[in-house]
Each structure stands twice: as structure tokens, then as C-alpha cells.
Amino acid sequence: MIIGGSGLLLAAVKSLFQQRRIVEVVPYSKSITTIELPAKWDDNEVTRLLQRYQDQPAVLAHAVSSIKTRLVMNQDLRTAKKRLQLIASVIELFKLNQALQSILYDIHLAEKDFEIRQVEADTRLEDAHSRRKSEHRLRDLRAQRDELQLQKEIGQLRRDTESIDRPVRQEPQLTAEQQRAKRHAASEARLDNLKQQKQEALKIADPDERVQKVNAIDDEIQRELQGEWRNSL
Numbered sequence: 001m002i003i004g005g006s007g008l009l010l011a012a013v014k015s016l017f018q019q020r021r022i023v024e025v026v027p028y029s030k031s032i033t034t035i036e037l038p039a040k041w042d043d044n045e046v047t048r049l050l051q052r053y054q055d056q057p058a059v060l061a062h063a064v065s066s067i068k069t070r071l072v073m074n075q076d077l078r079t080a081k082k083r084l085q086l087i088a089s090v091i092e093l094f095k096l097n098q099a100l101q102s103i104l105y106d107i108h109l110a111e112k113d114f115e116i117r118q119v120e121a122d123t124r125l126e127d128a129h130s131r132r133k134s135e136h137r138l139r140d141l142r143a144q145r146d147e148l149q150l151q152k153e154i155g156q157l158r159r160d161t162e163s164i165d166r167p168v169r170q171e172p173q174l175t176a177e178q179q180r181a182k183r184h185a186a187s188e189a190r191l192d193n194l195k196q197q198k199q200e201a202l203k204i205a206d207p208d209e210r211v212q213k214v215n216a217i218d219d220e221i222q223r224e225l226q227g228e229w230r231n232s233l
Contacts, residue, residue, distance in 0.1 A: 022070070027061045035063050041071045043086060047216050050090045051223065057099035064091075068110055077118040084111045084119045089213055093197065107150035112145035180215055182233035187224060194221050 008096040035053070038045040046067060053060040057063065064087060072083045088107045094100055115140060123134040194217055201213040 012078050022066075024062070024066055030055070033059055035059065035066075036068065037063070037066055041083060043212055044215070046071075047090050047212075047219065048084075048167055050087065051219060054094040054100075055116065056090075057103070059108075060091075060100070061103050064107065068107075073110070073114060077115060078110060080114050081111060084108075084114075085123065085209075090216050093194065093216060101153065101155065105148060105155070109145060112141055112148065116141045116145065124161065148183050180232050187229040187232060191224055191229065 009150070022035060022037040022039055023034055025032075026035060037049070047064060049067075050060065053063055067087065072080050072087075075083065084107055088104060091100060093105055119134055119138050119141065123131055123138070133202070197218045198221075199216060201210060203219055204210040204213060
């Protein structure tokens with residue numbers, strides 16, 4: 001009886017541990033901001049977490065960085081790539097601005113870095129012939145990584161230059177009705193784009209990837225319908 005009770009207690013403790021969430025304070029934010037990270041990977045939880053902070057690029061960047069460190073970079077190559085691809089696919093559905101574009105570059109760079117480290121580890125265990133093939137693969141991966149880094153830096157330089165050179169332009173004053181109509185039209189355009197993306201996602205061959213992508217798009221459609229679209233009616 002005591003043994004049975006101990007087993008139930010251990011099971012309860014294990015269940016509580018599995019449900020535990022990690023609370024982090026976001027540094028450099030204007031006010032004290034905390035985020036809750038899942039203690040273990042869950043596609044739906046990670047998707048909801050990213051969606052929650054899509055309008056706060058600094059918080060989103062911190063969340064992505066923490067997820068990569070805690071739940072991605074300690075995995076095998078196949079699992080890590082799948083998780084990074086899910087993160088990228090969710091962020092690509094957001095209204096991409098310059099800050100979010102930089103986060104996407106960081107995700108793709110992390111994927112390349114992880115793959116490079118994996119190939120480097122495998123190379124140390126190979127014979128001479130296989131090692132030559134791996135070294136060629138490494139050169140290609142490093143070139144791809146350097147190209148991504150260069151694109152990120154060029155984009156940042158272009159944004160910095162535009163912010164200096166672009167004159168401050170006075171927008172014509174719109175009536176409240178015109179502003180509402182403009183917001184509604186923009187929301188309609190985003191919904192149309194999401195529906196097109198969903199049609200493309202339904203063609204994905206891999207069932208797990210297809211379900212993840214479609215669910216993420218459906219969530220984003222609901223957020224848009226219940227948010228800007230409804231508010232601008």
C-alpha cells in the first residue's frame with residue numbers, strides 16, 4: 001500500500017514538473033516584461049507564444065532566442081531543423097516589418113550554424129574519402145551562412161540609410177471614416193493573403209508539416225477576424 005502511494009506521489013510530481021513553465025524577464029524593455037516559456041517543446045504552445053508577441057518585436061526576438069537555446073540547439077539535426085522551420089513558418093505569417101525580417105534571418109542563420117556543427121562532428125569520425133565529401137559540404141554550408149549574414153547586414157544598412165535620408169513626410173489628414181475604411185481594406189488584404197497561404201499549405205506532402213502550417217494559418221485568420229477586421233467594421 002505504501003509502495004502504491006509512493007508511486008502515485010512520484011507520478012503527480014512528474015506531472016507537475018512536465019507542466020512547469022519557465023518565466024524569464026525580457027532585458028532592455030521599456031517596462032518590466034516577463035514571458036512564460038514551455039518547459040518542453042510543444043508545437044501548439046510555441047505557436048501561441050510567438051503569436052502573442054508578434055506586435056512586440058523586442059519581446060518576440062527574446063522569446064525566439066530563448067526557445068532556440070532551451071528547446072532547439074540541444075536536439076539532433078532532424079529535430080532541430082523541424083523546430084526551426086516551424087518557428088520560421090509562424091513568423092512568416094505575421095505582418096512582416098523590418099524588425100521581424102531580422103528575426104527571420106537569425107532563425108535561418110541558426111539553422112545553418114547547427115547543420116555546420118553537426119557535419120563537423122560527423123567529419124571527425126569518417127574515413128579520408130568520406131571526410132573529403134563532408135568538407136565540400138561544409139564549404140557550401142559556410143558559404144550559404146555567410147550569404148545570409150551578408151543579406152542581413154545589407155538590409156540593416158539599407159534601413160539605417162533610409163531612416164537618415166528619408167525626409168519626414170506629412171501624411172494628409174484623414175477623417176475617422178476614411179481611417180476606418182483604410183484599416184478595413186488592409187485587414188481584408190491580409191485575410192486574402194492568409195487564405196492563399198492556406199491553399200498552398202494544403203498541398204504540402206508531409207502530413208505533420210501540413211497540419212502545423214494549416215493550424216498556424218487558421219489561428220492567424222481568427223486573430224485577424226476578431227481583431228482589426230471586426231474593429232474596423
